[in-house]
Amino acid sequence: DQQVKQNSPSLSVQEGRISILNCDYTNSMFDYFLWYKKYPAEGPTFLISISSIKDKNEDGRFTVFLNKSAKHLSLHIVPSQPGDSAVYFCAAIPSSQGGSEKLVFGKGMKLTVNP
Amino acid sequence: NAGVTQTPKFQVLKTGQSMTLQCAQDMNHEYMSWYRQDPGMGLRLIHYSVGAGITDQGEVPNGYNVSRSTTEDFPLRLLSAAPSQTSVYFCASSRTGFYGYTFGSGTRLTVV
Numbered sequence: 001d002q003q004v005k006q007n008s009p010s011l012s013v014q015e016g017r018i019s020i021l022n023c024d025y026t027n028s029m030f031d032y033f034l035w036y037k038k039y040p041a042e043g044p045t046f047l048i049s050i051s052s053i054k055d056k057n058e059d060g061r062f063t064v065f066l067n068k069s070a071k072h073l074s075l076h077i078v079p080s081q082p083g084d085s086a087v088y089f090c091a092a093i094p095s096s097q098g099g100s101e102k103l104v105f106g107k108g109m110k111l112t113v114n115p
Numbered sequence: 116n117a118g119v120t121q122t123p124k125f126q127v128l129k130t131g132q133s134m135t136l137q138c139a140q141d142m143n144h145e146y147m148s149w150y151r152q153d154p155g156m157g158l159r160l161i162h163y164s165v166g167a168g169i170t171d172q173g174e175v176p177n178g179y180n181v182s183r184s185t186t187e188d189f190p191l192r193l194l195s196a197a198p199s200q201t202s203v204y205f206c207a208s209s210r211t212g213f214y215g216y217t218f219g220s221g222t223r224l225t226v227v
Contacts, residue, residue, distance in 0.1 A: 004157075032213060043119070043205050044158070046215030089157060093213070101146050101165050101209075102173065103216065107157040 003027045004092050006106035015115050019077040023090030023106055026071065030092035034103070035064060035075050038087045047088075048075070080113045087111075117141050121206050121219035128196040128226045136191040136222050138206030146209040147189040148173070148216065149181065151202040158205065164189055196226045 005024045013019045023033075031052035036044035050057040050064045050073065057064050063076045077084055090106040122137045140147065148163040160173030164183040178200060180192040189208075193200060203223050207216035 006157075034215060036215075036218075041220070043207070043218030043220050044216075045218070049213070049215060091158075095213070101148065101163050101211075102160060103148070103158075104160075105150075105158040107155060 001026075002107070003030075004090055004104050004106040006088075006090055006109045008109055009107075010110040010112070012112045012114060013080050015082055015113055016079045019075075019080045019084065019111055019113065021075040021077075021088050021090075021109055021111065023073050023075075024071055025073075025092055027092070027094060027104075028071070029094040030104070032093040032095050033064070033066060033073050034091045034093070035062075036089040036091060036105075037084075038089065038108070044089060077111075080111075082113050082115050085111060085113050119206055119208050119217050119219035121204075121222050123222060124220070125223050126225070128193070128224065130196060130198060130226060132196050134193050134196065136193075136204055136206075136224070138189045138191065138219060139187050140189075140206075140208040140217070141187065142208060142210075142217065143186060144208035144210055144217070145186065146211060146216070147183065148207045148209075149179070149189070149191045150205045150207065151175065152205060152221075153202050161191065161204075193224075198226045200224065201226045 034049040035047040038044040087108045091103045149161040150158040162181040164170045206219045209216040
């Protein structure tokens with residue numbers, strides 16, 4: 001039973017355009033969300049996060065949007081660059097259940113940005 | 116600034132053998148976790164620790180043991196390796212999960 005779903009396994013965009021990566025969740029106890037980026041043969045690296053008390057968080061070219069009623073979040077990358085080509089993981093924390101130690105990850109989505 | 120160091124990077128085991136995957140962090144993080152990544156499955160939590168002397172099970176703990184005797188180290192032990200444990204293993208640490216975890220570069224384990 002996948003609690004964090006990234007339904008599209010891959011996305012290909014042109015350099016300079018917007019990349020939109022989607023994530024859905026089923027557990028209403030999740031109230032903190034994170035995005036990680038992973039290059040081949042490396043560990044994931046933390047990209048950006050959002051608390052459920054917000055609906056948007058921005059950091060440079062990266063913006064995460066949260067729609068709590070739809071249990072949906074998305075990561076926007078504008079403009080996309082070839083170096084953004086990686087696998088992106090959405091993750092959630094059920095912090096209201098007592099701790100932030102249990103990250104629940106989606107299956108990941110491979111983004112390819114073409115020059 | 117080493118961050119999270121995992122050793123070894125690659126390992127091949129025979130079914131039934133035991134081994135320990137090492138993980139060390141130098142950031143004085145209280146939280147440490149072990150994940151496994153399998154194709155099409157994302158990252159799944161094996162065991163985690165919120166401080167020295169405190170460990171707990173994650174989503175897929177069977178076949179693995181952990182201990183946390185110091186803040187810096189969080190080894191993962193495979194007691195009797197099985198082919199189903201063929202995977203890439205990641206160790207991670209964090210001040211708290213809200214600040215994002217720092218991951219090691221992974222250990223690719225093959226059990227034959």
